[in-house]
Every structure is written in C-alpha cells, then in structure tokens.
Amino acid sequence: MPPDAPIVFRARDLAKVYGSGEVEVIALHDVSLEIARGEFVVLLGASGSGKSTLLNILGGLDVPTRGEVSFGDHLLSGASEAELTRYRREHVGFVFQFYNLIPSLTVRENVALVTDIAAHPMDIDEAIALVDLSARRDHFPAQLSGGEQQRVAIARAIVKKPDVLLCDEPTGALDYSTGKRVLDVIARINRELGTTAVVITHNAAIAGMADRVIYLGDGHILRVERNAHKVSPAELSW
Numbered sequence: 001m002p003p004d005a006p007i008v009f010r011a012r013d014l015a016k017v018y019g020s021g022e023v024e025v026i027a028l029h030d031v032s033l034e035i036a037r038g039e040f041v042v043l044l045g046a047s048g049s050g051k052s053t054l055l056n057i058l059g060g061l062d063v064p065t066r067g068e069v070s071f072g073d074h075l076l077s078g079a080s081e082a083e084l085t086r087y088r089r090e091h092v093g094f095v096f097q098f099y100n101l102i103p104s105l106t107v108r109e110n111v112a113l114v115t116d117i118a119a120h121p122m123d124i125d126e127a128i129a130l131v132d133l134s135a136r137r138d139h140f141p142a143q144l145s146g147g148e149q150q151r152v153a154i155a156r157a158i159v160k161k162p163d164v165l166l167c168d169e170p171t172g173a174l175d176y177s178t179g180k181r182v183l184d185v186i187a188r189i190n191r192e193l194g195t196t197a198v199v200i201t202h203n204a205a206i207a208g209m210a211d212r213v214i215y216l217g218d219g220h221i222l223r224v225e226r227n228a229h230k231v232s233p234a235e236l237s238w
C-alpha cells in the first residue's frame with residue numbers, strides 16, 4: 001500500500017444497537033476509523049466483540065443506529081436499500097466462512113454468475129487462475145476440498161473487480177494448511193490488484209499479514225497496531 005494512499009472508508013462515532021428495551025444489545029459503541037485504498041486490515045476480537053457488525057456496515061449489508069460511515073463519495077449511513085444494493089454490487093466483494101456455492105454449477109459457472117451484473121468484470125478464467133484453480137474449472141463444488149471451494153468463493157468475489165474485499169472468518173471452516181493457502185490468495189489479490197482488504201479473524205497469528213490490525217472488544221476499538229513489515233501467510237504459524 002503506498003504511504004500516501006487516499007482514504008476510502010471513513011467512520012465517525014458509529015453505534016449499532018440491536019433490539020430494544022430489556023433485549024437491547026449494543027454491538028458497537030463510538031467506533032471511528034479510516035481505511036486507506038489498498039490497505040490490508042485485520043479485525044481481531046473475541047466472539048461477540050462486534051467484528052461482523054462493523055464489517056457488515058462497511059459492506060452496506062447493514063446500517064449503523066448512529067454515526068456516519070462513507071465509502072469515497074458514498075454516504076452509507078442513511079442510504080436507501082436501493083443505494084446500498086448498488087454500492088455492494090459496484091464496489092464490494094464478500095467472502096464468508098461458508099462458501100455458498102451453487103452445487104449444480106461448475107467452478108466456472110459459479111464465478112460467471114456474477115459477471116452478468118458487473119460493469120467491468122475481469123475475464124472469468126483470469127479470476128480462476130488468480131486463485132490457482134484453472135485445472136479444476138469444470139469441476140462441481142462437491143468434487144472440491146473446503147479450501148478449494150473457498151478459493152472459488154474468492155474468485156466469485158473478485159471477478160467483478162471490486163474496490164474492497166470483505167472477508168468474515170474466511171478460514172473458519174478450514175484446517176491449518178488449507179487456511180494458509182486461502183489467506184495467501186487474499187494477500188495476493190490485495191498486493192497484485194490493489195484491492196482494499198478487511199479480514200475478520202479470531203486467530204491472532206494472522207495479524208502479521210496485515211498493514212494494520214484493529215482490536216475490538218465489547219463493541220469498542222481497543223487498540224490499533226501497524227505492522228512495519230508484513231509477513232506472508234506461509235511464514236505465519238499458529
């Protein structure tokens with residue numbers, strides 16, 4: 001990430017409250033942050049600390065109860081459902097813990113589904129090559145390992161050339177070495193395509209691959225650390 005990269009996300013005093021009265025849960029309190037274009041950010045924190053809530057707000061899947069959040073010129077807080085849908089479609093690629101592939105479609109067909117609604121998609125085979133699955137492109141999800149299925153999900157997320165890749169526990173369902181391979185693909189996309197990446201994890205060892213690590217606890221940002229030197233996932237161990 002260049003040191004003078006422009007800010008893409010700005011969040012000011014975000015709060016998110018679920019429910020009301022006795023069942024009220026304050027998932028985020030007074031969260032303010034900025035994320036630069038091309039930055040690789042890891043969100044770390046215990047279960048229930050507000051990581052998914054924050055990621056979902058950045059991705060336009062949810063809106064804050066209070067506070068402001070914007071992506072470039074798009075004010076996401078207060079945006080209509082239609083505006084958020086357009087924002088997600090044009091700018092955001094999502095990767096979740098479970099891959100949500102369509103079982104009756106091949107790898108290539110799963111990735112191709114997204115290109116119909118994207119303005120400037122990359123070549124489908126190029127996206128599949130980026131996740132090292134060219135040899136498997138005519139296979140069905142059931143013929144692939146969990147890590148390979150997650151790499152298909154990543155190809156599907158990036159084929160539309162999103163500005164940001166938001167990943168919620170992308171290695172949560174994977175074993176150690178498969179998880180590393182998936183992280184390596186995310187790091188490569190960040191590095192080679194310049195895609196801003198925000199990755200949620202429970203695993204503190206993953207922090208070393210980020211430009212910046214944001215620690216959440218009880219809905220607050222506890223601290224933020226910047227890594228002077230990023231390490232590749234292959235060099236991480238846990």
Ligand SMILES: Nc1ncnc2c1ncn2[C@@H]1O[C@H](COP(=O)(O)OP(=O)(O)OP(=O)(O)O)[C@@H](O)[C@H]1O
Nearest residue numbers: 018019025027045046047048049050051052053054
């Ligand atoms: N739809 C919802 N309705 C009510 N409470 C919710 C809802 N979604 C999340 N919460 C609550 O908000 C808090 C933050 O949840 P969030 O999912 O953001 O945490 P997290 O850090 O991502 O947790 P995990 O690592 O377990 O996924 C938790 O107390 C959770 O129970």
